[in-house]
Amino acid sequence: MRMRTxxxxxxxxxxxxxxxxxxxxxxxxxxxxxLGGRHxxxxxxxxxxxxxxxxxxxxxxxxxxxxxxxxxALWWLLAQLRRSRLAAVEVDTGDGAYAVLRxxxxxxxxxxxxxxxDGVASCRVALRGRRGSPSLRxxxxxxxxxxxxxxxxxxAGPVLxxxxxxxxxxxxxAEARLKVSSHRAARxx
Numbered sequence: 001m002r003m004r005t006x007x008x009x010x011x012x013x014x015x016x017x018x019x020x021x022x023x024x025x026x027x028x029x030x031x032x033x034x035l036g037g038r039h040x041x042x043x044x045x046x047x048x049x050x051x052x053x054x055x056x057x058x059x060x061x062x063x064x065x066x067x068x069x070x071x072x073a074l075w076w077l078l079a080q081l082r083r084s085r086l087a088a089v090e091v092d093t094g095d096g097a098y099a100v101l102r103x104x105x106x107x108x109x110x111x112x113x114x115x116x117x118d119g120v121a122s123c124r125v126a127l128r129g130r131r132g133s134p135s136l137r138x139x140x141x142x143x144x145x146x147x148x149x150x151x152x153x154x155x156a157g158p159v160l161x162x163x164x165x166x167x168x169x170x171x172x173x174a175e176a177r178l179k180v181s182s183h184r185a186a187r188x189x
Contacts, residue, residue, distance in 0.1 A: 006079060013076065086127040089134050091168040101167055103127040103134075110136060110163050117154040119146025121181050136163075136174040144183045152176060 089106060091099045107125040114123040122141045129135040142151055155176055164172045 009076075010080075084126070084128070086129055086131065086134050088131065089127070089167060089169070090131050093168075106163065106167060107136075109166070110138070110159060113159045113162060114138060114140060114155055117151055117159070119143050119151055134169065134172065136160075136172060137177070138174055139177045139179070141179050141181050143181060146180070148178050148180075151178070 085107075086103045088103055089101045091101050093099050107127050111123045111125040114120055114125070119142055120140050121143045124139045126137045127134055128137055138155060140151060140155070142148060155174065160172055160174055164170075
């Protein structure tokens with residue numbers, strides 16, 4: 001859900017930025033000056049005296065607005081650079097070298113093992129954290145007849161043990177989110 005929201009925000013910001021650049025380009029190409037023609041200064045001395053210097057608070061409001069814009073732009077930039085998923089995990093091969101295990105492969109393996117558990121309708125797995133200390137976020141959709149404690153025990157027991165041993169990680173913490181799928185009522189005839 002977060003990635004979809006981030007994509008919508010990106011499209012809106014890029015659209016607004018594109019419109020601003022288009023307007024600025026049109027102004028520069030036509031030579032149009034908003035307050036007095038092509039060769040006139042942007043703000044005449046009389047206009048500066050009447051409107052811009054009469055109120056001392058105005059400049060503080062402009063600076064505060066620009067500061068908010070800068071903070072929002074930095075926040076947006078950091079959100080673009082942050083990855084929500086871990087791309088790879090380093091696996092110790094035992095001979096002093098390291099192999100790289102793709103994060104998507106580990107996610108798919110854990111999702112397949114969890115999906116095979118009795119009572120689990122579907123499963124999504126995301127690998128998070130850092131290369132040296134990864135963690136899993138598992139979202140399981142349970143069938144209506146499933147027992148949540150049994151599904152969690154299967155995830156915590158054989159599934160995560162197999163993931164830990166096959167990836168060579170000493171610890172692989174997991175966060176599980178359970179959701180029970182709805183079903184239609186049985187039709188009585």
